[in-house]
Amino acid sequence: MRSRGSNNWRFVSRQIFVWLCCAAAAFADQAPAWSPTNIFAPASTPAKSIFGLSLFVLAVTGVVFLVVFTLLLYSVVKFRKRRNDDGREPPQVYGSNQVELAWTIIPILIVVALFMATARVIASVQKDPRLDNAIEVVAIGHQFWWEYRYPGLGVVTANELHVPVSDDNQPSPTFIKLLSADTDHSFWVPRLAGKTDLIPNHPNSMWIDPHEAGVYLGQCAQYCGTQHAKMLLRVYVQQRGDFDRWIQEQRQPATVSSAASQGQRIFETTACINCHTVEGTVASGRFGPDLTHLMSRDTIAAGAATNTPENLRQWILNPDAIKPGSLMPAMQLSDQDLNALTAYLETLR
Amino acid sequence: MSTESIAWPSASAESRSFVDTLHEWVTTVDHKRLGILYIIYALVFLLIGGIEAAIIRIQLIRPHNNFVSPQVFNRLFTMHGTTMIFFVVMPVLFGFANYLIPLMIGARDMAFPRLNAFSFWMTAFGGLLLYFSLVGANGLYGAGNAPDVGWFAYAPLTSRTFSVGHSTDFWTLALLVSGFGSIGTAINIVATILCMRCQGMTLAKMPLFAWLNLVMAGLVILAVSPLTAAQIMLLVDRYLGGHFFDTQAGGSAVFWMHFFWIFGHPEVYVLVLPAFAFASEIIPVFSRKPIFGYPVMVGATVAIGFISMSVWAHHMFTVGMGANVNTFFVISTMAIAVPTGIKIFNWLATIWGGKIEFKTPMLFCIAFLFQFLIAGLTGVMMSAAPFDWQLGSSYFVVAHFHYVIVGGILFTLFGAFYYWFPKMSGRMYSETLGKLHFWLFLIGFHLTFDFMHIPGLLGMPRRIYTYEPGRGWDTWNFIVTIGVFFQAAAIVVFLGNLIWSYFRGKAAGNDPWDAWTLEWSTNSPPPAYNFYTIPSVQSRRPLWDLKHPDDPDWKYE
Ligand SMILES: [Cu+2]
Numbered sequence: 001m002r003s004r005g006s007n008n009w010r011f012v013s014r015q016i017f018v019w020l021c022c023a024a025a026a027f028a029d030q031a032p033a034w035s036p037t038n039i040f041a042p043a044s045t046p047a048k049s050i051f052g053l054s055l056f057v058l059a060v061t062g063v064v065f066l067v068v069f070t071l072l073l074y075s076v077v078k079f080r081k082r083r084n085d086d087g088r089e090p091p092q093v094y095g096s097n098q099v100e101l102a103w104t105i106i107p108i109l110i111v112v113a114l115f116m117a118t119a120r121v122i123a124s125v126q127k128d129p130r131l132d133n134a135i136e137v138v139a140i141g142h143q144f145w146w147e148y149r150y151p152g153l154g155v156v157t158a159n160e161l162h163v164p165v166s167d168d169n170q171p172s173p174t175f176i177k178l179l180s181a182d183t184d185h186s187f188w189v190p191r192l193a194g195k196t197d198l199i200p201n202h203p204n205s206m207w208i209d210p211h212e213a214g215v216y217l218g219q220c221a222q223y224c225g226t227q228h229a230k231m232l233l234r235v236y237v238q239q240r241g242d243f244d245r246w247i248q249e250q251r252q253p254a255t256v257s258s259a260a261s262q263g264q265r266i267f268e269t270t271a272c273i274n275c276h277t278v279e280g281t282v283a284s285g286r287f288g289p290d291l292t293h294l295m296s297r298d299t300i301a302a303g304a305a306t307n308t309p310e311n312l313r314q315w316i317l318n319p320d321a322i323k324p325g326s327l328m329p330a331m332q333l334s335d336q337d338l339n340a341l342t343a344y345l346e347t348l349r
Numbered sequence: 350m351s352t353e354s355i356a357w358p359s360a361s362a363e364s365r366s367f368v369d370t371l372h373e374w375v376t377t378v379d380h381k382r383l384g385i386l387y388i389i390y391a392l393v394f395l396l397i398g399g400i401e402a403a404i405i406r407i408q409l410i411r412p413h414n415n416f417v418s419p420q421v422f423n424r425l426f427t428m429h430g431t432t433m434i435f436f437v438v439m440p441v442l443f444g445f446a447n448y449l450i451p452l453m454i455g456a457r458d459m460a461f462p463r464l465n466a467f468s469f470w471m472t473a474f475g476g477l478l479l480y481f482s483l484v485g486a487n488g489l490y491g492a493g494n495a496p497d498v499g500w501f502a503y504a505p506l507t508s509r510t511f512s513v514g515h516s517t518d519f520w521t522l523a524l525l526v527s528g529f530g531s532i533g534t535a536i537n538i539v540a541t542i543l544c545m546r547c548q549g550m551t552l553a554k555m556p557l558f559a560w561l562n563l564v565m566a567g568l569v570i571l572a573v574s575p576l577t578a579a580q581i582m583l584l585v586d587r588y589l590g591g592h593f594f595d596t597q598a599g600g601s602a603v604f605w606m607h608f609f610w611i612f613g614h615p616e617v618y619v620l621v622l623p624a625f626a627f628a629s630e631i632i633p634v635f636s637r638k639p640i641f642g643y644p645v646m647v648g649a650t651v652a653i654g655f656i657s658m659s660v661w662a663h664h665m666f667t668v669g670m671g672a673n674v675n676t677f678f679v680i681s682t683m684a685i686a687v688p689t690g691i692k693i694f695n696w697l698a699t700i701w702g703g704k705i706e707f708k709t710p711m712l713f714c715i716a717f718l719f720q721f722l723i724a725g726l727t728g729v730m731m732s733a734a735p736f737d738w739q740l741g742s743s744y745f746v747v748a749h750f751h752y753v754i755v756g757g758i759l760f761t762l763f764g765a766f767y768y769w770f771p772k773m774s775g776r777m778y779s780e781t782l783g784k785l786h787f788w789l790f791l792i793g794f795h796l797t798f799d800f801m802h803i804p805g806l807l808g809m810p811r812r813i814y815t816y817e818p819g820r821g822w823d824t825w826n827f828i829v830t831i832g833v834f835f836q837a838a839a840i841v842v843f844l845g846n847l848i849w850s851y852f853r854g855k856a857a858g859n860d861p862w863d864a865w866t867l868e869w870s871t872n873s874p875p876p877a878y879n880f881y882t883i884p885s886v887q888s889r890r891p892l893w894d895l896k897h898p899d900d901p902d903w904k905y906e
Binding site: 034035036037038039040047049050053054057058061064065068069071072075076079080081082085089090091092093094095096099100103104107108111114115117118119121122123125126127143178182183184186188190193194195196197199200201202204205217218219220221222223224225226227228229230232303324325 | 418419420423497499503505506510511596597599600601602603636637638639641642643644645667668669671672675676679680683684686687690691693694695697698700701702703704705706707715718719722723726727729730732733734735736737738739740741742743806807808809810811812813814815816817819820821822897900902905906
């Protein structure tokens with residue numbers, strides 16, 4: 001049975017909801033301008049669900065804040081000792097069971113409401129909406145860089161994650177399996193999803209379905225050692241066609257050009273190959289990032305520097321100058337070797 | 350209560366040589382002296398931890414700053430966190446508990462005076478051990494000195510693979526040693542409150558201060574023990590080939606997290622319950638009304654004690670515990686907001702209808718009420734697990750827990766310093782300097798910690814020694830750092846006030862606040878034996894009864 005009163009209430013609550021959503025949408029449109037890592041500018045379903053919940057929680061806590069704050073302020077001002085005080089003690093009041101009951105029950109109701117809303121979002125984000133055309137990625141945290149493997153597509157890359165746009169016409173979410181090669185890390189790209197930790201011996205997973213193409217930024221959010229600060233995250237969300245093309249390119253082995261053969265020789269006769277892989281050559285180390293398509297990346301050293309020839313040279317000369325405490329050693333190469341080596345790396349497109 | 354319980358004036362101090370005085374203080378088992386030792390010890394570490402914080406903030410004043418190296422920065426935040434929690438806030442709270450509980454319950458000393466001294470010196474040596482790492486930890490060439498694993502020292506960063514040298518060992522041993530001290534003091538507090546109350550003081554007639562400290566001490570026993578166990582396991586891992594947390598040999602990093610946070614969360618309440626205790630004494634006296642709803646306050650305290658043992662994994666919402674476990678910790682965490690809210694409402698009701706005197710202790714407590722409200726509400730936000738997936742490990746969390754520890758605990762603590770300073774020293778502090786301290790600190794606190802929430806919402810993680818420009822974080826970080834200078838100035842005023850007043854302050858008299866609990870019935874400072882005769886009480890406010898024989902409390906309770 002439905003009474004008139006409850007109809008009215010429904011109407012009002014729906015109005016409030018619609019109004020909140022409009023305000024939120026307007027805000028979310030402006031929000032990326034504040035910061036490329038603003039949690040209030042969601043661009044993927046998990047981040048959006050969290051955003052919706054956060055509005056509700058903010059609204060409820062906001063109202064509680066206003067009410068209690070006003071009461072406090074009022075009583076501090078109202079009950080101050082006046083200048084013309086008669087010096088007598090105020091009436092001594094010891095308590096009141098009715099009042100106590102009221103301010104126990106009201107908070108309990110508020111908590112129940114918050115809990116229900118929260119439990120729903122937990123279920124919606126943590127349950128697995130796996131689809132046939134989903135992309136699978138394995139993200140492996142290393143001290144202080146990211147390794148990405150696409151097991152189904154045969155691609156290995158580092159630091160810059162590429163995923164396709166997922167929209168209603170062509171839903172293609174990305175599932176990310178999170179592993180760690182050493183210490184704890186955390187994958188946090190605020191506009192795409194909340195953070196999930198990468199813990200050795202404790203595989204985790206998360207998913208994203210970005211709705212718009214673009215570069216999304218983030219960074220490691222669990223202290224992982226000296227260079228935790230420069231373990232940055234870049235997620236490239238591409239239109240499906242662009243993404244497929246990128247995959248095609250990444251699957252190729254390294255281009256070998258005779259012009260850079262001296263640099264290649266240096267690379268292959270120093271310790272570089274113990275730590276780095278260049279597909280199609282003898283270099284097959286796994287301690288550092290895969291360099292097969294190094295030049296297809298915008299940045300080096302997990303986003304610490306842009307990928308320019310000068311930065312590359314500087315990096316090989318002395319990684320500590322760019323990222324003090326990184327786990328790549330300075331190799332003490334001569335200027336000549338350094339130039340040849342840089343020239344070789346620049347051919348790895 | 351009878352007038353006889355007013356103590357005899359203390360015998361005039363003969364002049365002693367410095368060595369005699371020192372010897373007396375080092376070998377003392379008097380709860381008041383040990384209390385003061387705890388407090389002074391904590392103040393020294395407060396300065397050290399504060400300087401560390403200031404350096405951290407200077408480094409973060411702008412993006413890509415080079416004030417300190419990443420290695421030094423990581424040591425700084427590890428030392429800052431460890432120092433502030435274990436060697437500032439815990440000792441200072443133990444100090445006040447030690448000093449005040451026997452006086453408030455009409456006892457001559459703590460139940461176990463020697464255990465008391467032992468516990469203090471364990472804590473003290475723990476702190477020294479932590480800082481001895483600066484010279485003692487360079488075990489291997491290139492190994493760092495001070496610990497740099499963060500104050501919660503997540504595995505496997507603490508394993509020998511990732512932490513070479515001895516810095517982590519100093520961290521572990523410091524907490525192990527001071528942990529024994531904390532457990533000793535906690536046992537002592539429980540025993541004192543349960544067994545040493547004066548005649549007439551039933552549990553229901555104890556000052557709330559004693560109740561809150563009783564629950565606090567119970568929590569210390571329950572919470573510090575697992576931490577101590579975990580430290581031993583870590584040592585076994587590092588030196589005896591154990592694999593508890595060694596992920597490369599099948600150990601579990603998550604296991605350490607559970608151990609740490611089953612200590613870590615109750616620890617928050619260990620710190621905040623004594624702050625509630627200060628507020629529950631100071632607010633009534635300066636509102637000139639008894640605490641509103643005493644039985645409910647006691648019930649809420651006990652409820653907080655129990656619930657706080659079941660919320661630890663809300664620090665772990667992002668470690669992949671699965672939907673069901675997350676949901677459980679959401680409800681338990683949100684539940685704790687109810688008794689905490691009840692407390693705020695009861696303080697509010699205590700003020701309501703009173704005549705508030707804005708003396709320095711009361712100013713700090715009023716600011717506490719506002720700030721603790723905000724701290725509690727940001728806590729509720731993060732208890733919604735999905736929201737925490739965004740907020741956790743960001744500067745929002747850093748702002749939140751500093752709102753609790755500074756805005757809540759440190760503010761009431763300053764209030765407590767001013768409130769009981771006349772009792773401890775026999776001198777009145779300077780009200781002008783006290784107010785200056787309050788306003789400077791209030792401005793500094795809000796500049797720093799209000800604005801610190803924002804970079805967190807904009808995606809700035811904690812524990813980074815530098816950050817990228819162009820993320821919208823620069824301005825906020827700049828403001829946050831500016832606030833530090835106000836806070837530093839306030840601390841200078843505070844210490845200046847204490848020192849100046851100790852030597853030059855006006856004599857305070859026994860009862861400068863016209864207060865109601867037993868400590869105000871004896872001399873300032875109290876004699877070694879506290880009371881000439883052990884008092885006997887009939888109500889929660891024995892001195893009210895004495896001052897208002899026509900309208901005593903015991904008629905209503
Ligand atoms: Cu990391």
